[in-house]
Amino acid sequence: ASPTMKMKILAAIALLAMPVAALAEDAAGKLPAKDQYITSEGCKGCHIKEHTGWLRTFHSTAIQNPKYVPSAVKGDFTQPGLGFTLQEVDLTIGSHWTQRYMKKIDDDYYILPKSWSISSQRWENYNVWSWQKQPYSKYCIGCHVVRFDPADKSYVEHTIGCEACHGPGKGHADTGGNGRIVNPAKLGSVEMESICASCHVRGKDPSGQYSFPIGFTPGKNLADYYIPDKLKPGEGISDGIIRIFREWWGKAGDEEAMCSV
Template sequence: MKGAFLSLWVFVFVWLGGMAGAAVLDPALYVGSERCRGCHPEKYQGWSKTFHATVVQDAKKNPEAVLGDFSVPNLGFTLEDVEFTIGGHWQQRYMKKIGDDYYVLPKLWSVQSQKWQAYNVWSWRKMPYGKYCKGCHVTGFDPARGKAVEPRIGCEACHGPGRAHAEAEGAGPIVNPKKLSDERRDMICAACHVRGTDPSKTYYFPVGFMPGDDLGEHYVPNGKEPEETNTQAVLRMFAKWKKKREEGAQLKCDVCGIPGVAEERDQEKVDSMLEFCFGCHGFKNKYAEHTRHPASVGLMCFDCHVQQTKEIMNPGTQDIHSYGYFLVHKEKCYDPQIEKACVKCHADKGPEWARRTVESWGKPVELDH
């Protein structure tokens, strides 16, 4: 047993040393995100609510994952055809198995508009999931076997295989992106957020890439300039993608559509909105203590945290394991002077009373996320 463990550890050290170029992947080196949860429960909790954790879901095992309205006539496919869903926050796509692979069906459901939209209508049968998409939607995908270690973007997708780390109770090797150079850290994200192909041009994702590798050795990005190396093109295009994502995040606050205190409220909608905020903010069980108001008042997050104009919003510093890093508001998106909102309900007390009251509270009740 000891010899087997040492062999495993040596293998991972070799991989960390730069021998990860081979496309063959050993599933025995992985443990899955559930195993990571045992030692990193807070990180797991944050990650479990991100797009990464929920990007692909089994529609047969979890029918609630399907958001589209399949009662629409002449849709072209039925709910019975759907075996897996992709996404669910902004848009949702659906997969059906045909032959030996899955294919994304030719319409997607827009979560915001609650409408169907055409998607790859003419080419969807020419784009097998295992060739065009799967490598970025799962963890540890080996095209040679056609299988993945985990059917979602798990912990090891960004940290690399974790068995040696887990079996050594945290003393074994693991990739910590914080300890990588800026370029190598960006490459972990760029592997799926920059479009391109593997060097053989067979797959539309970087076959054989492991966190910590030079992505340019495994990937040829679309839009590469003649004078650029693969690595230079990857980093340039990822910087462009990241900037666009950060600018786009400034608009996402509006999507929630959370009403203010004076508006009529549907309780089901209120509960849904609060769950949205609690995806990041962990004081759900101390909500009344956080707001300094009895639960019967029914305050919502946006009653006090009033949205500011988009011009003053800056990129945030949220924990990348958190739902907030991928979706919710950026730092300084909301006015920190919450006493300005008090007069909506306490018009008779005035702004000076509101300021003194809020200052007397000290630091808000808030848990790390």
């Protein structure tokens, strides 16, 4: 690993080594108001280059609706024995290594029990026996949208948009770029790594109900909002980089979307 990557690993390990006792009692805190967000499209007017770079990342295609974007579907639904049809798919998750498929049941979404391996071009079992017990709003949504509010399951953008890493942008945009906004490159190491680790390190919120931090926004310390899982056998790899830390390097698909910028 390069010296830069080693520094990132050390920062991530330091972040996750913080004692659970340091968790704030009111960790969930208050989310910024919905009207303080302008979505990625709102950022585009002044940041066309950055927006174009974001469109090249897999963050921009994290969640897609195949009814509006048929080309989003990577899986081969002509193969027999799948157990569900393309018509049952309401949303796709992922577009890089693996793609999963969600179906809406009542007022929530559930990931169907087969995922498509893009690299090997084959179907693989996924939570076959438990998928109906794992609602999207508890296990996934917080890392696939901007500003998830568990109180009403609302969000401001249904993809990993600009404000997922920079925080609400209205004040910044309304002042012609003079208003405050989070620039990860100017944060301290803990706050900077917290942004990526909030979704690229597995764990639970302090209540244990959600598989992602509740109330965390860029610029904050993740240790106040999240309890990381302990490493399990097989989660280390031969070059010494812990696999779940490594997820954020290269997974986004564009050098402009790394945790260090």
